[in-house]
C-alpha cells in the first residue's frame with residue numbers, strides 16, 4: 001500500500017483530487033497518511049476524512065512523515081517548486097500541480113533532482129494521459145493529416161473568485177490555464193524553437209474572496225509558438241473568456257485537419273478531415289469519465305509496476321520556459337529563443353488498452 005501526504009487542501013483537493021483518491025483508497029492501493037494546509041479548518045476537514053492527525057504544523061511534517069511515499073502538492077503556485085524540491089530531496093515521489101515552479105532556476109534544479117532522486121516527479125497537467133489525446137497523438141504520428149503546419153489551442157474562462165494568489169505575482173492565466181495548451185501542443189508537435197506574443201492584464205481590478213483587489217498578474221494572452229520548419233501555433237488563453245464553442249485544439253496538416261473537442265483537460269472526442277477520403281470522421285469521446293487528475297492514479301501505477309511515468313519533468317520545464325518567454329515577449333515586443341529539450345511522450349511503455357480493444361473490433365480505428 002502506498003502512503004500519500006497532501007500539502008494544500010483548497011478547491012482542487014476538496015473536489016477533483018478527493019474524487020481521484022476515492023477509488024485508489026477503496027481498492028487498497030493508497031492510504032492517506034498526512035495532510036497539511038495553513039488553514040486549520042481545511043486541515044481538520046481533510047484529517048477527519050482520512051483519520052489522520054489534524055495538527056501538523058508545516059509542509060515539512062508531511063514531507064518527512066515516515067509513512068508518506070508520495071507527496072501531492074496542491075498549494076498556490078509560488079510554493080510548488082520549493083516544496084517539490086524538498087520532497088524529492090527527502091526521497092519521496094512527487095505529484096505537483098502546475099506549473100512545477102514559477103522560475104527556471106528552480107525548475108532546472110527540479111529536473112536535475114528528479115534525475116538522481118529515488119522518487120518520480122510528475123508535474124501537472126496530465127493531458128497526455130487522456131485516451132482522446134492518445135488517439136490524436138497516434139493519428140498525427142501515423143501521418144493521418146500529413147505534416148502539421150499550423151495549430152491553434154485555447155483555454156480560458158472568467159477566472160476564479162477565490163485564491164487571491166491567482167492574480168498576484170507568480171500567478172496569472174498563462175501559468176494556470178495556458179499551460180494546458182502549451183503542454184498539449186509540445187506533446188503533439190515537439191519542442192518549440194521560438195516564442196512571441198501579447199501577454200497582459202486586461203481587467204485591472206476584481207472582487208476575489210469577497211474583497212476588491214488590484215490585479216498584478218497576466219489575465220489575457222495570445223502566445224505564438226514556432227515549432228521549426230515553418231510550423232506555427234497560437235495559444236489563446238485568459239481569465240477573460242466567458243464562454244466558447246470552438247475546438248480546444250486545431251491541427252492543420254498538409255493532408256488534413258484534426259480537431260480536439262471540449263477542452264484538452266476535459267476532452268469530448270475529436271474530428272478529422274482527410275483529403276484522401278474527402279470527408280470528416282467523427283470520433284466520439286471514448287471515456288467521458290476520464291479526469292484531469294488522472295496523473296495521480298498514473299503515478300501510483302508507475303510505482304506499483306516499476307515503470308517510468310509518461311509525464312516527464314523535462315516537459316514541464318519546457319512548458320515553463322515557453323510561458324516565461326511569452327511573458328517576456330509581452331513586455332518587450334521581442335521573439336525569444338527556446339532552448340530546452342524534452343523527450344517525446346513515450347507511450348510505448350504504456351499500452352493503450354482501450355485503443356487496442358477498439359482496433360480488434362474495428363480495424364479502421366487502429
Ligand SMILES: NC(=O)c1ccc[n+]([C@@H]2O[C@H](COP(=O)([O-])OP(=O)(O)OC[C@H]3O[C@@H](n4cnc5c(N)ncnc54)[C@H](O)[C@@H]3O)[C@@H](O)[C@H]2O)c1
Nearest residue numbers: 008009010011012013037038074075076077079097098163
Ligand atoms: N481550481 C482549479 O480548477 C484548478 C484546476 C487544476 C489545477 N489547479 C491548480 O491546483 C492548485 C491549487 O488550486 P486551488 O484552486 O485548489 O487553490 P486554493 O487557493 O483553493 O487552494 C490552495 C491551498 O493551498 C494552501 N497553501 C498555500 N500556500 C501553501 C503552503 N506554502 N503550504 C501549504 N499549503 C499552502 C492554501 O491555504 C489553500 O488552502 C494550483 O496550483 C492551481 O493552479 C487548480
